[in-house]
């Protein structure tokens with residue numbers, strides 16, 4: 029089991045672009061912003077995305093992209109497919125529950141609406157979210173911030189294997205709970221695809237699919253050697269991940285570290301992230 033320590037929490041109400049630059053971006057240190065999106069329409073109120081019935085009624089016919097495959101980011105998962113959003117919402121909330129999958133003898137393909145430009149396919153949902161001011165104002169004279177926004181809507185227990193990204197990242201959680209484990213860029217992660225080979229996505233991925241799985245010798249070795257930085261995000265919470273930090277994310281069933289320690293079984297997870305380039 030990974031050893032972990034909590035990521036520091038910064039109050040989003042008092043955060044400014046300048047402090048974001050000095051305390052997070054320039055120092056390349058992660059931070060949790062509890063409740064940063066508590067008042068987003070996506071999180072609370074009549075348009076909350078937790079009402080997936082409503083989302084399905086309004087946008088269920090829109091076609092969206094999902095990744096297909098056993099392990100997200102693995103080579104076979106990179107082939108995206110287009111499905112009606114309403115069908116994916118049913119899959120995520122009902123059809124992909126572990127007991128249903130077991131009854132179907134795992135015949136159902138595994139899908140993840142992960143790292144997907146959802147707002148290109150369902151533009152109305154864009155009005156339900158807002159990049160916090162402290163994250164989007166570019167530090168004076170250091171170039172514009174062009175934040176890219178992607179959705180991460182997954183079934184109970186969905187994981188993203190340990191990987192890293194070249195951009196700064198604000199991951200904002202909307203529904204359910206997400207365990208995030210972070211490791212410094214200097215940690216030597218085991219990987220089969222060398223950094224200089226493979227597709228751009230695979231170059232950034234380690235071999236460890238789930239660091240909580242002690243049956244995986246690589247995960248057990250990592251846990252013995254490195255203390256991860258950890259948080260469980262709930263609805264409205266945000267996590268700043270500096271570029272190049274290794275991270276593992278998993279949908280879990282509740283907010284406690286005990287609940288986060290085992291694979292999620294009941295709660296789908298919905299979130300979006302904003303990636304922006306390193307200021308010059």
Ligand SMILES: O=C(O)CCC(=O)C(=O)O
Nearest residue numbers: 180187188193199277301
């Ligand atoms: O939520 C996830 O499954 C992964 C999120 C992630 O990797 C990211 O925001 O860069």
